[in-house]
Amino acid sequence: MQQVSQDAVNLLLYVQIGQIITALLAIGAALWAFYKWRRRDEHFPRMTFEVDVNFIGRKDDQIVCELVAILENKGVVPIELKDFTFLLRGLSKKDNLGFGGEKIRKQLNFHRELSRGTFIPKDWPATFVYPGVRTEYNFVTMIPADTEFVRMQGDFLYLEGKDKSHHAARILAVPEFDGVKEPPK
Structure with a gap:
């Protein structure tokens, strides 16, 4: 029984780590997109x-x-x-x-x-x-x-x-x- 609960804790830990990594990657992608948009100056008159x-x-x-x-x-x-x-x-x-x-x-x-x-x-x-x-x-x-x-x-x-x-x-x-x-x- 101890083994099952330890496996459940490990699984829960992996899921939480995955969610944190996904959130960090999404934030990084959003920052990169904003940087690229700003660098291209699409709002600047041409x-x-x-x-x-x-x-x-x-x-x-x-x-x-x-x-x-x-x-x-x-x-x-x-x-x-x-x-x-x-x-x-x-x-x-x-x-x-x-x-x-x-x-x-x-x-x-x-x-x-x-x-x-x-x-x-x-x-x-x-x-x-x-x-x-x-x-x-x-x-x-x-x-x-x-x-x-x-x-x-x-x-x-x-x-x-x-x-x-x-x-x-x-x-x-x-x-x-x-x-x-x-x-x-």
């Missing part, structure tokens, strides 16, 4: 952002332009953004070239502000881009016909995360119209 200017044509002393922002969400979660703004600066044919100060890292200074605004209405709290989707935003404006070069800049803030911003810029030569030079196709 957004490509480009800006462009389409020069449409000349009317009187103005050139009609379409300012374009292209966003592509390459991540796996939808991304919300706010304060989606643009700034178009330029140099006219009469302007002298010059470098800016420390604020623009002594780069070429496009000192004429041609247009400033937002790609989304001001009463929208935010906009979003779903995973795998490429979205274009546009704004139509005009610039003086004597503008020779433009610098288009776009900026936005991610809704998640404090002060996480994204910027894109592009420099373009303005085509000449009136039969001298056709706009790019």
